[in-house]
Amino acid sequence: MSEEKLDATIEKETGRKETGRIEAFSDGVFAVAITLLVFDLKVPTPSALEAITVAGLAKALYQQWPSYLAFVTSFATILIMWVSHHSIFKMVYKSDSPFLFANGLLLMLVTVVPFPTSLVSEYLTTPAAAIACAVYAGLFVLINIAYNLLWWTASHKRTLLNPDVSPAQVKIHARSIYVGFPIYLLATLLAFLNPYLTISICTVMWIYWIFTFAERGSIPAA
Amino acid sequence: MSEEKLDATIEKETGRKETGRIEAFSDGVFAVAITLLVFDLKVPTPSALEAITVAGLAKALYQQWPSYLAFVTSFATILIMWVSHHSIFKMVYKSDSPFLFANGLLLMLVTVVPFPTSLVSEYLTTPAAAIACAVYAGLFVLINIAYNLLWWTASHKRTLLNPDVSPAQVKIHARSIYVGFPIYLLATLLAFLNPYLTISICTVMWIYWIFTFAERGSIPAA
Amino acid sequence: MSEEKLDATIEKETGRKETGRIEAFSDGVFAVAITLLVFDLKVPTPSALEAITVAGLAKALYQQWPSYLAFVTSFATILIMWVSHHSIFKMVYKSDSPFLFANGLLLMLVTVVPFPTSLVSEYLTTPAAAIACAVYAGLFVLINIAYNLLWWTASHKRTLLNPDVSPAQVKIHARSIYVGFPIYLLATLLAFLNPYLTISICTVMWIYWIFTFAERGSIPAA
Amino acid sequence: MSEEKLDATIEKETGRKETGRIEAFSDGVFAVAITLLVFDLKVPTPSALEAITVAGLAKALYQQWPSYLAFVTSFATILIMWVSHHSIFKMVYKSDSPFLFANGLLLMLVTVVPFPTSLVSEYLTTPAAAIACAVYAGLFVLINIAYNLLWWTASHKRTLLNPDVSPAQVKIHARSIYVGFPIYLLATLLAFLNPYLTISICTVMWIYWIFTFAERGSIPAA
Numbered sequence: 078m079s080e081e082k083l084d085a086t087i088e089k090e091t092g093r094k095e096t097g098r099i100e101a102f103s104d105g106v107f108a109v110a111i112t113l114l115v116f117d118l119k120v121p122t123p124s125a126l127e128a129i130t131v132a133g134l135a136k137a138l139y140q141q142w143p144s145y146l147a148f149v150t151s152f153a154t155i156l157i158m159w160v161s162h163h164s165i166f167k168m169v170y171k172s173d174s175p176f177l178f179a180n181g182l183l184l185m186l187v188t189v190v191p192f193p194t195s196l197v198s199e200y201l202t203t204p205a206a207a208i209a210c211a212v213y214a215g216l217f218v219l220i221n222i223a224y225n226l227l228w229w230t231a232s233h234k235r236t237l238l239n240p241d242v243s244p245a246q247v248k249i250h251a252r253s254i255y256v257g258f259p260i261y262l263l264a265t266l267l268a269f270l271n272p273y274l275t276i277s278i279c280t281v282m283w284i285y286w287i288f289t290f291a292e293r294g295s296i297p298a299a
Numbered sequence: 300m301s302e303e304k305l306d307a308t309i310e311k312e313t314g315r316k317e318t319g320r321i322e323a324f325s326d327g328v329f330a331v332a333i334t335l336l337v338f339d340l341k342v343p344t345p346s347a348l349e350a351i352t353v354a355g356l357a358k359a360l361y362q363q364w365p366s367y368l369a370f371v372t373s374f375a376t377i378l379i380m381w382v383s384h385h386s387i388f389k390m391v392y393k394s395d396s397p398f399l400f401a402n403g404l405l406l407m408l409v410t411v412v413p414f415p416t417s418l419v420s421e422y423l424t425t426p427a428a429a430i431a432c433a434v435y436a437g438l439f440v441l442i443n444i445a446y447n448l449l450w451w452t453a454s455h456k457r458t459l460l461n462p463d464v465s466p467a468q469v470k471i472h473a474r475s476i477y478v479g480f481p482i483y484l485l486a487t488l489l490a491f492l493n494p495y496l497t498i499s500i501c502t503v504m505w506i507y508w509i510f511t512f513a514e515r516g517s518i519p520a521a
Numbered sequence: 522m523s524e525e526k527l528d529a530t531i532e533k534e535t536g537r538k539e540t541g542r543i544e545a546f547s548d549g550v551f552a553v554a555i556t557l558l559v560f561d562l563k564v565p566t567p568s569a570l571e572a573i574t575v576a577g578l579a580k581a582l583y584q585q586w587p588s589y590l591a592f593v594t595s596f597a598t599i600l601i602m603w604v605s606h607h608s609i610f611k612m613v614y615k616s617d618s619p620f621l622f623a624n625g626l627l628l629m630l631v632t633v634v635p636f637p638t639s640l641v642s643e644y645l646t647t648p649a650a651a652i653a654c655a656v657y658a659g660l661f662v663l664i665n666i667a668y669n670l671l672w673w674t675a676s677h678k679r680t681l682l683n684p685d686v687s688p689a690q691v692k693i694h695a696r697s698i699y700v701g702f703p704i705y706l707l708a709t710l711l712a713f714l715n716p717y718l719t720i721s722i723c724t725v726m727w728i729y730w731i732f733t734f735a736e737r738g739s740i741p742a743a
Numbered sequence: 744m745s746e747e748k749l750d751a752t753i754e755k756e757t758g759r760k761e762t763g764r765i766e767a768f769s770d771g772v773f774a775v776a777i778t779l780l781v782f783d784l785k786v787p788t789p790s791a792l793e794a795i796t797v798a799g800l801a802k803a804l805y806q807q808w809p810s811y812l813a814f815v816t817s818f819a820t821i822l823i824m825w826v827s828h829h830s831i832f833k834m835v836y837k838s839d840s841p842f843l844f845a846n847g848l849l850l851m852l853v854t855v856v857p858f859p860t861s862l863v864s865e866y867l868t869t870p871a872a873a874i875a876c877a878v879y880a881g882l883f884v885l886i887n888i889a890y891n892l893l894w895w896t897a898s899h900k901r902t903l904l905n906p907d908v909s910p911a912q913v914k915i916h917a918r919s920i921y922v923g924f925p926i927y928l929l930a931t932l933l934a935f936l937n938p939y940l941t942i943s944i945c946t947v948m949w950i951y952w953i954f955t956f957a958e959r960g961s962i963p964a965a
Contacts, residue, residue: 098770098829104320105774108327109553111410112335113778118414120421131491134427138434149407156403163320174956181822185815188777192784199786205800212804269797290396326542330549331775333632334557340636342643353713356649360656371629378625385542512618548764552771555854556779562858564865575935578871582878593851600847607764734840 096172103162103184110188111155117148117195143201146276147213151194153283158187158220160290161254165224168242168250169231176230176237183223189216197276206272214264214275221257228254257282318394325388325406329381332410336377339370339417365423368498369435373416375505376439380409382512383446383476390464390472391453398452398459405445411438419498428494436486436497443479450476479504540616547610547628551603554632558599561592561638587645590720591657595638597727602631602664604734605698609672612686612694619674620681627667633660641720650716658708658719665701672698701726762838765846769832772850773825779857780821783814783864809867812942813879817860819949820883824853826956827890827920834908834916835897842896842903849889855882863942872938880930880941887923894920923948 121137123129162183169176193213200209231237232247264278343359345351384405391398415435422431453459454469486500565581567573606627613620637657644653675681676691708722787803789795828849835842859879866875897903898913930944 098766100320101323101767102770102774102825104324105327105771106778108324109331109775109778110781111406112328112331113781115332115335115410115413118411120414120417123421123425126427129422129425129427131427131429134422134430138430148411152407152410153403156406159324160399174953177826178953178956181819184777184822185818188781188818189784189814191781192786195786199789200795200800203789203795205792205795205797207797208800208804287396287400290400322542323545326546327549330546331553333628334550334553337554337557337632337635340633342636342639345643345647348649351644351647351649353649353651356644356652360652370633374629374632375625378628381546382621509618509622512622544764545767548768549771552768553775555850556772556775559776559779559854559857562855564858564861567865567869570871573866573869573871575871575873578866578874582874592855596851596854597847600850603768604843731840731844734844 096166096169099172099177099180100166103166103180104159106184106188107155107159107162110190111152111159113191114148114151114155114194117144117151117191117198119144119198141198144198146280147194147197147201150276150280150283151190153287154217154279155187155190157283157286158224161224164250165228165231168239168246169237170239171237173230173237176227179223179227179230183220183227186216186220186223201272201276207268210272210275211265211268214261214268214279217261217279218258218265221254221261224254225251225258318388318391321394321399321402322388325384325402326381328406328410329377329384332412333374333377333381335413336370336373336416339366339373339413339420341366341420363420366420368502369416369419369423372498372502372505373412375509376501377409377412379505379508380442380446386472387446387450387453390461390468391459392461393459395452395459398449401445401449401452405442405449408438408442408445423494423498429490432494432497433487433490436483436490436501439483439501440480440487443476443483446476447473447480540610540613543616543621543624544610547606547624548603550628550632551599551606554634555596555599555603557635558592558595558638561588561595561635561642563588563642585642588642590724591638591641591645594720594724594727595634597731598661598723599631599634601727601730602668605668608694609668609675612683612690613675613681614683615681617674617681620671623667623671623674627664627671630660630664630667645716645720651712654716654719655709655712658705658712658723661705661723662702662709665698665705668698669695669702762832762835765838765843766832769828769846769850770825772854773821773828776854776856777818777821777825780814780817780860783810783817783857783861785810785864807864810864812946813860813863813867816942816946816949817856819953820945821853821856823949823952824886824890830916831890831894831897834905834912835903836905837903839896839903842893845889845893845896849886849893852882852886852889867938867942873934876938876941877931877934880927880934880945883927883945884924884931887920887927890920891917891924 119141121134121141126133126137172180193209193216196209197206197213200206228251232251235242235247238247260278260282264275267278268275341363343356343363348355348359394402415431415438418431419428419435422428450473454473457464457469460469482500482504486497489500490497563585565578565585570577570581616624637653637660640653641650641657644650672695676695679686679691682691704722704726708719711722712719785807787800787807792799792803838846859875859882862875863872863879866872894917898917901908901913904913926944926948930941933944934941
């Protein structure tokens with residue numbers, strides 16, 4: 078067996094490469110951020126209940142429904158972002174500093190997700206809902222821009238890409254990332270018309286992605 | 300040494316395979332979720348004590364006993380879930396999108412565990428205990444469904460399983476997962492009869508699993 | 522090169538073995554638990570200050586000194602526990618279920634550390650200090666018992682140990698773990714005489730360990 | 744292929760060495776600490792708003808601008824620290840106890856970052872800003888000292904360094920770490936003149952690092 082083949086075998090089997098530690102660190106950040114979303118689910122304080130009875134607690138838990146909606150949508154969206162992140166790193170075999178800092182920007186925005194999630198949970202059923210929902214969808218616009226930046230730093234001169242990634246794949250991947258931008262921008266603007274539209278679009282987005290994921294073959298990007 | 304043997308040797312030693320990054324991400328989520336349970340243990344505020352004395356603080360800490368019970372039961376249950384998750388991934392050597400999203404659903408439900416844990420801690424000794432306990436055991440019903448789904452996506456056409464997993468093993472494993480469903484469902488319903496029954500069943504479950512784990516040879520599933 | 526030598530080479534280089542995923546999960550739990558200690562450091566609320574001035578904030582920060590002490594002692598102690606955990610796993614090459622659950626018990630107790638840390642921070646300078654300090658040192662007694670249990674499950678029949686670990690090493694290691702037990706027990710009891718004694722002993726312990734770590738060659742165990 | 748070459752190939756590909764578990768643990772701590780910064784972003788409570796309207800919530804969110812500034816600066820600074828940490832470990836191939844505990848000190852200080860970040864967020868626009876900003880920049884002074892200590896334990900006798908690291912590289916690296924010390928010390932002192940100067944220096948520091956990172960070739964150190 079030649080040395081090159083051994084190299085390739087080991088890399089294939091171990092999945093290790095120059096970008097390994099960046100990937101491991103990014104995975105850690107994604108895993109912590111997605112788990113911190115649980116703090117969005119608040120235990121109603123006894124003093125906030127109408128009565129400390131089965132009915133009183135059931136009602137208080139029911140009235141928190143915006144929390145549950147925001148939690149599920151944020152969790153599913155971060156999960157898809159992680160899959161997407163993974164798919165970018167599968168095509169990349171080394172890193173440079175623009176790529177490193179585009180990834181840093183992306184991670185920063187991902188860790189912010191629990192903040193607007195709680196904002197939506199708190200304000201969705203109040204007259205201030207428009208701002209909460211605009212911030213929520215607006216963050217997804219920024220995350221989409223960070224993904225485009227990350228992909229651009231990786232692919233624009235093909236310097237960081239695996240040689241076996243075809244130009245057609247680069248194009249398809251770029252297009253699958255672009256597509257989120259106008260949709261989330263629309264969702265942000267529609268918040269001022271009707272905040273429930275914003276949340277509906279964000280919810281439909283992750284459901285659509287999950288169900289089309291297999292067929293498209295290409296990978297979704299938040 | 301042939302190339303295939305080297306492949307096998309490296310895979311055996313390194314434990315790396317196509318599902319490696321999913322496993323690492325899942326482990327991260329399990330590790331964070333299990334550690335966040337500590338927030339269920341609250342430091343009594345000085346103003347809530349009868350008197351800021353040894354006796355006053357001792358009494359306040361004693362009265363938090365539902366927290367300690369809920370903490371231990373949730374910790375042990377998530378730990379068993381992790382062992383169980385590990386055992387499923389040991390039999391799987393590649394992933395597809397249904398498997399990926401069944402795993403995502405499972406992780407989402409696991410990260411939720413700290414929420415009903417705190418609910419039980421807060422309300423177990425109040426008249427609202429039935430709801431708190433029903434939500435607690437109800438989450439374990441949902442987690443059990445997610446495990447069944449994960450195992451089904453992995454095994455129903457055997458496409459993702461290691462070739463050395465026998466049909467008998469698949470059957471035994473499926474059965475060991477099913478078994479939690481009726482028990483947790485019963486625990487959920489019994490909450491409305493007596494909430495302490497629910498907590499007792501959840502506690503007995505993890506103790507039973509740990510003590511039968513070695514003998515059964517097969518692996519428990521929450 | 523023979524196949525066995527390749528196996529050994531790969532294992533040496535990659536550090537992978539049957540216990541790899543348990544070790545990675547444990548590391549994750551240690552890393553999260555040690556980082557959550559920061560929540561012990563509280564930002565004084567503006568309303569709690571004598572005056573919102575440089576002097577007012579400086580005084581409020583100064584009065585939180587028990588937090589800083591408890592934070593540093595808990596951080597250093599968990600760090601030493603992690604080193605100790607690492608040293609046990611270096612001598613172990615496979616796991617069984619008692620070992621797995623002894624490790625689970627240890628992890629559970631490690632994740633609890635932020636709780637008595639905050640208790641000490643809140644109550645060290647109050648008349649209720651004895652209870653807070655007794656719980657703090659008492660947890661370290663329990664953690665010591667869990668370490669003894671872990672080492673016992675690993676070494677009592679030598680079934681899980683690397684063959685190259687000598688009986689003398691097993692004895693030395695066991696002794697280095699035992700030693701913490703009487704000291705932390707004493708620290709727990711002394712809390713009722715003088716709580717500052719408890720904290721002093723816990724502080725001296727980690728300082729002693731760090732400075733003797735290199736000379737002893739053997740590894741400390743909390 | 745000789746055994747040595749295989750060793751080298753495997754190590755190169757897998758990135759595994761004696762320091763692997765320390766690196767993985769450190770990465771875990773960095774990843775959790777950087778993600779916990781999100782708790783600095785607080786959801787305004789409805790009762791704190793002038794009015795629960797779009798304008799009321801927008802104003803409350805706008806008035807939290809010190810949080811956003813502190814969050815971004817802390818995130819970017821921890822990210823650069825991580826890159827820096829990574830670059831030190833790339834030159835090191837084994838560890839000893841001083842190195843291990845210098846790394847522990849560094850990690851402890853990194854986990855503290857969310858505390859002064861929240862302090863700045865809370866007090867930047869109050870008369871108590873000087874203390875908050877001095878603590879913030881002061882922590883970066885301490886972290887810089889820890890980095891110098893870590894590099895010194897690694898390089899002073901060259902015992903832990905990869906043999907292929909040249910004395911010139913050691914010198915350049917040491918200088919790139921020293922440079923942060925006088926700047927952060929100045930930032931700390933200037934807090935008492937004008938707190939905004941402190942924050943500006945901390946902000947300029949990470950922007951400068953990111954933009955010079957590529958050209959310098961050498962790696963920044965906080």
